[in-house]
Amino acid sequence: MTSEHAALRDSVRGLVTAHGGDDGLWARLCREIGVAGLTVPERYGGSGAGLTEAMIVLEELGRALIAGPMLGTVLATEALLHAGDDTLLPAVCAGDRIVALAWDSPAPGVFRDVLDLPEADTLLVVTGGNLYEANPSTVTMQPTLDPTRHPASLSVDSLRLIGPGVPVERLRDVACLALAAEQVGAAERALELTVDHVKSRYQFGRPIGSFQVLQHRLAELYVRVEAARSACAVSPAVAKITCSETLRAVAADMVQMHGGLAITWEHHAHLYLRRAWASAELFGSPAHHLARLTATHGSAPVA
Amino acid sequence: MTPFRAEVRAWLAANVPAAPLPRVDTPEGDLAHRTWERRLAGAGLAAVCWPAEYGGRAAPPVHAIEFDEEYHAAGAPVRIGQNGLFLLAPTLLTHGTPEQCARILPPMARADEVWAQAWSEPQAGSDLAAIRSRATRADGGWLLSGQKTWSSRAVVADRAFGLFRSAAGERPHQGVTYLMFDLRAPGVTVRPIPQLDGTAGFAEIFLDDVFVPDEDVIGEPGDGWRIAMSTAGHERGLSLRGPGRFLAAADRLVRLTRMTRLSGDEYRDRVADAWIGARAYRAQAYAPTPVPPSATKLFWSELDVALHETALDVLGPLAEISPEWTDGYLFALAGPIYAGTNEIQRDILAKRVLGLPHPTGRTGPPQPPFAAMLHKMFTDRDVTWAALAEAGVTGLIDDGATPADLIMAFEELGHHAVPGPLAESIACVPALDLPAEWRSGLAAGRTVATLAAPPRLPYAAHGDTADLILLVTGEEIRAGRAGAVHESMVAGRRLAEVVPGKVLGSGSSVPKALELGTLACAAQLLGAGRAMLEMSVGYARTRTQFGQPIGAFQAVRHRLADVAVALSFAEPLLHAAAAGLEERDISAAKVACGEAALRAARAALQVHGAIGYTREHGLGRWLTLVRVLHQAWGTPAWHRRRILEAIA
Ligand SMILES: Cc1cc2nc3c(=O)[nH]c(=O)nc-3n(C[C@H](O)[C@H](O)[C@H](O)COP(=O)(O)OP(=O)(O)OC[C@H]3O[C@@H](n4cnc5c(N)ncnc54)[C@H](O)[C@@H]3O)c2cc1C
Numbered sequence: 001m002t003s004e005h006a007a008l009r010d011s012v013r014g015l016v017t018a019h020g021g022d023d024g025l026w027a028r029l030c031r032e033i034g035v036a037g038l039t040v041p042e043r044y045g046g047s048g049a050g051l052t053e054a055m056i057v058l059e060e061l062g063r064a065l066i067a068g069p070m071l072g073t074v075l076a077t078e079a080l081l082h083a084g085d086d087t088l089l090p091a092v093c094a095g096d097r098i099v100a101l102a103w104d105s106p107a108p109g110v111f112r113d114v115l116d117l118p119e120a121d122t123l124l125v126v127t128g129g130n131l132y133e134a135n136p137s138t139v140t141m142q143p144t145l146d147p148t149r150h151p152a153s154l155s156v157d158s159l160r161l162i163g164p165g166v167p168v169e170r171l172r173d174v175a176c177l178a179l180a181a182e183q184v185g186a187a188e189r190a191l192e193l194t195v196d197h198v199k200s201r202y203q204f205g206r207p208i209g210s211f212q213v214l215q216h217r218l219a220e221l222y223v224r225v226e227a228a229r230s231a232c233a234v235s236p237a238v239a240k241i242t243c244s245e246t247l248r249a250v251a252a253d254m255v256q257m258h259g260g261l262a263i264t265w266e267h268h269a270h271l272y273l274r275r276a277w278a279s280a281e282l283f284g285s286p287a288h289h290l291a292r293l294t295a296t297h298g299s300a301p302v303a
Numbered sequence: 304m305t306p307f308r309a310e311v312r313a314w315l316a317a318n319v320p321a322a323p324l325p326r327v328d329t330p331e332g333d334l335a336h337r338t339w340e341r342r343l344a345g346a347g348l349a350a351v352c353w354p355a356e357y358g359g360r361a362a363p364p365v366h367a368i369e370f371d372e373e374y375h376a377a378g379a380p381v382r383i384g385q386n387g388l389f390l391l392a393p394t395l396l397t398h399g400t401p402e403q404c405a406r407i408l409p410p411m412a413r414a415d416e417v418w419a420q421a422w423s424e425p426q427a428g429s430d431l432a433a434i435r436s437r438a439t440r441a442d443g444g445w446l447l448s449g450q451k452t453w454s455s456r457a458v459v460a461d462r463a464f465g466l467f468r469s470a471a472g473e474r475p476h477q478g479v480t481y482l483m484f485d486l487r488a489p490g491v492t493v494r495p496i497p498q499l500d501g502t503a504g505f506a507e508i509f510l511d512d513v514f515v516p517d518e519d520v521i522g523e524p525g526d527g528w529r530i531a532m533s534t535a536g537h538e539r540g541l542s543l544r545g546p547g548r549f550l551a552a553a554d555r556l557v558r559l560t561r562m563t564r565l566s567g568d569e570y571r572d573r574v575a576d577a578w579i580g581a582r583a584y585r586a587q588a589y590a591p592t593p594v595p596p597s598a599t600k601l602f603w604s605e606l607d608v609a610l611h612e613t614a615l616d617v618l619g620p621l622a623e624i625s626p627e628w629t630d631g632y633l634f635a636l637a638g639p640i641y642a643g644t645n646e647i648q649r650d651i652l653a654k655r656v657l658g659l660p661h662p663t664g665r666t667g668p669p670q671p672p673f674a675a676m677l678h679k680m681f682t683d684r685d686v687t688w689a690a691l692a693e694a695g696v697t698g699l700i701d702d703g704a705t706p707a708d709l710i711m712a713f714e715e716l717g718h719h720a721v722p723g724p725l726a727e728s729i730a731c732v733p734a735l736d737l738p739a740e741w742r743s744g745l746a747a748g749r750t751v752a753t754l755a756a757p758p759r760l761p762y763a764a765h766g767d768t769a770d771l772i773l774l775v776t777g778e779e780i781r782a783g784r785a786g787a788v789h790e791s792m793v794a795g796r797r798l799a800e801v802v803p804g805k806v807l808g809s810g811s812s813v814p815k816a817l818e819l820g821t822l823a824c825a826a827q828l829l830g831a832g833r834a835m836l837e838m839s840v841g842y843a844r845t846r847t848q849f850g851q852p853i854g855a856f857q858a859v860r861h862r863l864a865d866v867a868v869a870l871s872f873a874e875p876l877l878h879a880a881a882a883g884l885e886e887r888d889i890s891a892a893k894v895a896c897g898e899a900a901l902r903a904a905r906a907a908l909q910v911h912g913a914i915g916y917t918r919e920h921g922l923g924r925w926l927t928l929v930r931v932l933h934q935a936w937g938t939p940a941w942h943r944r945r946i947l948e949a950i951a
Contacts, residue, residue: 285619
């Protein structure tokens with residue numbers, strides 16, 4: 001990690017720690033750090049950094065299980081750039097407008113996994129490679145295990161063309177990478193919280209973290225989290241599969257090592273577990289991406 | 304079906320409420336569940352094994368298991384009385400007085416009194432002996448003070464049974480008294496704790512000088528720990544979790560996979576494994592030799608999690624909106640924590656059953672005489688084919704031995720890693736419809752046979768040296784001769800491609816013969832697995848590092864405990880398969896024995912370290928043998944598919 005990257009991470013973490021639960025967090029992140037414009041060139045009001053930098057931000061938000069508009073914004077700005085928009089982008093980068101993007105369309109005219117719909121002031125849809133501004137005609141909030149994120153399914157009417165040339169496959173790749181970064185963050189934080197717990201919880205007159213089985217399991221989880229972070233550099237599908245599975249494993253062990261405490265509503269362990277299961281299914285399940293991978297690489301089908 | 308099972312099935316079919324009852328932690332749910340328990344009690348089904356005077360039927364223990372299976376299969380409501388019925392009642396029947404039983408059990412059966420367990424405390428979770436809540440002597444009884452936590456059902460329960468420190472002991476297990484108290488008594492405060500599923504499934508209990516009369520002490524004051532451990536045995540074992548929950552869930556999982564053709568295929572193996580696990584748990588429940596409660600607990604709690612995780616994966620994006628699975632999953636997740644965490648169970652198994660690090664003698668169950676004779680013979684001298692014949696092993700099938708005898712012998716063969724085409728020449732070929740003189744040659748050990756039977760056996764093992772080579776396709780039996788020969792990873796074993804010769808016959812003897820070969824192979828795997836466990840335990844007790852036997856380290860203990868669990872639950876599947884000779888049961892046994900043996904092999908090598916890797920040590924013989932047999936007589940994937948086809 002370069003020193004600029006570390007500085008970005010630290011400043012995001014600082015803001016999240018100080019204002020994590022506040023409504024104003026997103027505005028601050030945009031104003032003070034410019035997170036919304038990281039992937040946007042300067043002429044559109046961004047900073048022209050890149051997806052790597054956006055993923056650093058997403059990792060930090062993932063750590064705190066903040067599902068705010070960053071992930072959706074990365075997707076929306078990607079679509080707007082392809083479509084050649086120059087009016088919405090500056091407002092989005094400044095944090096003045098929140099845009100929800102519908103692109104994952106299981107059937108014509110229907111979209112799913114649309115993020116940030118309640119907070120957004122503008123809805124964009126990608127259909128037939130074109131980007132439109134649209135009004136939702138029917139909206140259903142998708143049922144979810146995760147109380148921190150509420151994706152919607154919707155259909156739209158009255159499309160107003162913004163521009164052509166938006167590749168859905170590219171959006172899917174960005175979505176997978178961005179989500180994987182969030183998952184890595186969540187997994188890393190869940191692991192840290194668990195390590196803290198086993199150091200301070202005493203049973204049999206010793207911290208439970210002094211027992212070998214727990215030490216070994218935590219060591220293995222550490223390896224998995226690091227491997228998951230590396231997987232983000234391999235390919236979007238690999239990132240999505242590995243990070244989903246890693247977060248699931250870490251969250252499950254977090255529950256086990258917290259004992260009875262983890263089964264309570266108050267303790268955060270279940271939020272990590274819920275995020276793990278819900279995010280694994282977002283933008284295509286690990287099994288779906290695995291099938292995609294084996295198909296594109298021409299290897300033997302999964303038996 | 305037993306008449307009892309038929310009665311239960313009919314009664315449940317007529318009485319189980321069509322719609323789910325409201326949640327137990329609500330007033331309506333409390334009432335609805337108590338009403339349901341009353342109906343069960345009215346039909347004499349609340350606790351069938353209790354003596355009749357307390358509301359039971361004095362039924363044998365297997366009836367409780369049959370009831371549990373039927374109950375879950377019928378989708379009947381959760382049992383609000385479970386802590387009393389499954390934990391306190393068996394404790395009272397063993398350690399309580401007749402007066403206590405007569406006073407407490409009847410209202411428990413009718414759910415007039417619902418019970419909670421008050422053991423855990425904030426500082427005493429895994430380390431239960433660290434409890435601090437006190438019982439102090441008072442006139443005619445005791446005064447209880449302190450704090451209990453995580454008490455299931457305490458929100459709706461009327462009474463609780465708990466452990467209290469009544470005297471200072473030298474060791475923490477001493478001076479503990481087992482008492483029952485009223486949750487509505489003055490001085491008791493119950494504070495609900497919301498669980499991660501949102502329900503108030505458990506609660507904290509604060510006690511401030513709560514009076515309990517002497518008649519509510521179970522056993523002698525100060526003897527609470529010993530009695531508590533007997534309750535814990537029920538909690539970890541079959542009493543609290545019969546096989547019903549897992550069988551019902553596995554069946555639902557199989558149905559689900561068939562329905563949702565969505566993503567089922569990728570998960571086929573895991574679905575088959577969940578089904579195998581549930582059958583193994585059931586087979587163990589009915590088996591004559593019970594396994595220790597700690598092993599039972601490890602098995603059911605991990606099976607439950609795996610089963611539900613598989614269902615969620617099969618459902619994919621629909622999982623979140625399938626509360627019948629997500630609720631079950633969240634419930635399953637608590638399994639490795641309550642009733643003593645799984646880490647603690649592995650430690651108990653390692654210490655009490657495997658004898659780590661202190662030697663306590665042999666590990667396996669006592670052996671029947673034939674097996675003991677083989678064991679002695681194989682231990683004392685090198686095993687030649689002639690020796691096998693002399694011991695009567697080669698003639699087992701000809702002598703009309705049952706499949707049960709066959710697997711007993713093959714377990715010993717596996718236990719000693721005896722080489723040769725054993726399943727082929729001893730279990731399978733003699734069961735084929737062949738000329739009598741060939742069969743007598745095989746039985747006498749003069750002829751050694753092998754066969755290829757694609758797809759189960761693509762090559763003939765030891766085809767380079769066998770006297771008789773067969774090729775079986777469908778129900779047709781041909782003579783064959785060895786073509787190209789391939790060296791196996793097992794030293795001395797070679798696989799031959801079979802060049803077909805003339806047709807010898809065909810017929811219905813073929814399928815059964817192949818099943819017997821497969822069964823024998825499964826038994827060999829189990830025996831080899833057990834041998835590796837014994838070697839590892841022995842080694843872990845004597846090998847010292849860092850100033851202690853390596854068996855004192857948790858990483859080693861837990862790994863070997865897991866091997867013991869896997870072997871103990873594969874064994875009853877093998878016996879069930881031998882009893883019924885049903886294809887799907889044989890497949891389940893083959894998969895379970897193979898997986899358990901592989902697990903044993905990996906653990907054995909790891910525990911032995913470099914010495915196990917040397918040729919001299921010999922562990923390699925077992926290690927390579929199980930690796931090879933695991934894939935022989937049908938690959939695990941082949942058997943899993945066969946199971947799914949049979950149960951679909
Ligand atoms: C759903 C649910 C229902 C329950 N119902 C009841 C009830 O009705 N009545 C009741 O009295 N209690 C109940 N319990 C409490 C249960 O018995 C405790 O949660 C359990 O004993 C573990 O204690 P703990 O939660 O304090 O975890 P801890 O003891 O703090 O353990 C935390 C982690 O450390 C590990 N650990 C601890 N010691 C060691 C060691 N020596 N070696 C290796 N690892 C170790 C544990 O295995 C665990 O993973 C319930 C719990 C749950 C989750």
